[in-house]
Amino acid sequence: MGFQTLTGASDRGDRPWWLFAFVLIAVAIAAIVVFNDLYTQVFQTVAAGLGVTIFVTLAGFGLAMVLGLLIALLGMAQNNVMRQVARFYVEVIRGVPILVLLFYIAFVGAPGFVALYNVITAPLVAAGLGEPLVVRDISLMWRAIIALMIGYSAFIAEIFRAGFQSIDKGQVEAAMALGLNRYQRFRLVVFPQAIRVVFPPLSNDFVAMVKDSSLVSVLGVADITQMAKVYASGSFRFFETYSIVAYIYLLLTVGLSLILRRLERRMRGKYAAA
Numbered sequence: 001m002g003f004q005t006l007t008g009a010s011d012r013g014d015r016p017w018w019l020f021a022f023v024l025i026a027v028a029i030a031a032i033v034v035f036n037d038l039y040t041q042v043f044q045t046v047a048a049g050l051g052v053t054i055f056v057t058l059a060g061f062g063l064a065m066v067l068g069l070l071i072a073l074l075g076m077a078q079n080n081v082m083r084q085v086a087r088f089y090v091e092v093i094r095g096v097p098i099l100v101l102l103f104y105i106a107f108v109g110a111p112g113f114v115a116l117y118n119v120i121t122a123p124l125v126a127a128g129l130g131e132p133l134v135v136r137d138i139s140l141m142w143r144a145i146i147a148l149m150i151g152y153s154a155f156i157a158e159i160f161r162a163g164f165q166s167i168d169k170g171q172v173e174a175a176m177a178l179g180l181n182r183y184q185r186f187r188l189v190v191f192p193q194a195i196r197v198v199f200p201p202l203s204n205d206f207v208a209m210v211k212d213s214s215l216v217s218v219l220g221v222a223d224i225t226q227m228a229k230v231y232a233s234g235s236f237r238f239f240e241t242y243s244i245v246a247y248i249y250l251l252l253t254v255g256l257s258l259i260l261r262r263l264e265r266r267m268r269g270k271y272a273a274a
Contacts, residue, residue: 022254029247042237042244049227050248056141056213056223060148061206067149068156075161086157093154098147099215105147106219110138144216152209159201163194196267203260207253214249224248 033039075086096104118125118132125132167190175185217226224245232241 019258022250026247026251029243033244038237038240039244042231042240045231046224046228046241046244046248049222049224052141052221053210053213053223053252056145056148056216056221057206057210060145060213061152061209063145063149064152064156064209065202067153069160071153071157072160072164075157076164090154090157093150096151098151098212099218101151102144102147102215102219105150106140106143109146110143111135114138140219141216141221144219144221148209148212148216152205155205156202159198159205160194163198164190166197167193199264199267203257203264206260207256210252210256211249 033043071086071089074082075090077083077086093101114133114135114137121130121132124130171189171193172185175189180188213223214225216223217229220226228241228245232238235241
């Protein structure tokens with residue numbers, strides 16, 4: 001029962017054969033990694049970037065959720081100018097590929113920010129109260145995180161907006177009749193119900209960011225993909241190296257999908273019981 005619920009198979013009464021097959025393949029590859037010295041070396045080298053991949057994903061998605069929520073609220077504001085600004089942001093950012101955004105933030109946005117910062121702080125620097133900022137002070141990893149944050153925030157903003165607008169207006173009007181202010185209506189009425197709607201697509205975006213985090217390797221950030229690229233270019237073991245890379249990403253994404261699906265079901269059951 002618990003296994004079928006975890007995999008989503010119980011909804012249709014069938015067994016999760018795909019998961020059985022995946023587990024068997026994963027165990028077989030793990031055995032190869034353990035008992036084959038070459039694959040052991042490749043795995044140890046590539047896995048050294050796992051911490052960076054996890055940090056980039058968590059930091060990027062966490063910041064994207066905050067920014068996306070702000071953009072969604074801006075897009076639902078009563079002021080038409082604020083709504084148009086939010087719509088402009090969403091449409092422009094969604095139209096730019098993540099890879100292009102990475103390059104733009106890293107090599108255009110960061111130097112531009114440094115130049116603006118130095119102009120603003122020039123009087124303080126002249127007074128001996130600080131030093132001018134240089135581009136290399138902003139690490140490539142944080143440039144990549146900011147790019148992922150901006151890129152995903154536009155999609156997350158649309159998810160939040162759809163979730164908020166799915167709430168029955170009658171409930172909001174009832175909260176107004178009870179004397180709740182705008183913030184209280186959002187915190188006590190709208191958001192708790194909207195989270196059930198937005199959780200599944202947010203989960204999908206989180207898993208997608210795990211995969212898109214591999215793009216940071218183009219900036220030389222030492223994630224899983226970058227470590228594999230360096231190892232393969234030096235050893236010419238491309239098959240072994242990128243097979244291990246695919247294996248690690250599959251473990252991450254499939255594992256996360258199962259965990260998030262389980263959380264979604266618990267959340268659904270909790271609110272259904274309430």
